[in-house]
Amino acid sequence: NAGVTQTPKFQVLKTGQSMTLQCAQDMNHEYMSWYRQDPGMGLRLIHYSVGAGITDQGEVPNGYNVSRSTTEDFPLRLLSAAPSQTSVYFCASSYDGGPGTFNEQFFGPGTRLTVL
């Protein structure tokens, strides 16, 4: 199993450009999520999904779109990149046992994004 994979590893954008960060998992996990990590800010949840066709907002959703057409993939789209979106982005997935259950999160290696 490859686990959670993310592409690209590094990306530099200019303000106003759009791009999609890719995330895929091969563990048949229902739950997938995107976090951004900035120095001193910890991991902040952007969007999450509890299954194909179902997405919901996290703590910092503005400027990002997601969709979940398959169980395996959960891409994150930046429609018009801004310097404030310079960050490290982590995708994570887990089994979903339903409300009240514990589900260990498995993280991808991250994408380091710089917006100039």
Next chain:
Amino acid sequence: GQSLEQPSEVTAVEGAIVQINCTYQTSGFYGLSWYQQHDGGAPTFLSYNALDGLEETGRFSSFLSRSDSYGYLLLQELQMKDSASYFCAVRAYRSGNTGKLIFGQGTTLQVKP
């Protein structure tokens, strides 16, 4: 809303014991988990407490007191490789689904020789 508070930095010497505290506020509490992240790497799962008390996994233990909305991670026999950031996390209740997992800001542990 949900919030978690952790100390930003902790320093200890090799072989010592260190405790990293976490206080939280959340609706529909499901349990407190801990993750470790080495510099430049991805977070990895360490421990989980759903009920009050102590959970032990080797040199690491985690404690939860639901009545105090408080937990801690205890690291014993510290090694240089334990130098990393440690995050507590809670799942925030969301009607109809599992809800979202929210992380604290992290505690950077520096282990000195």
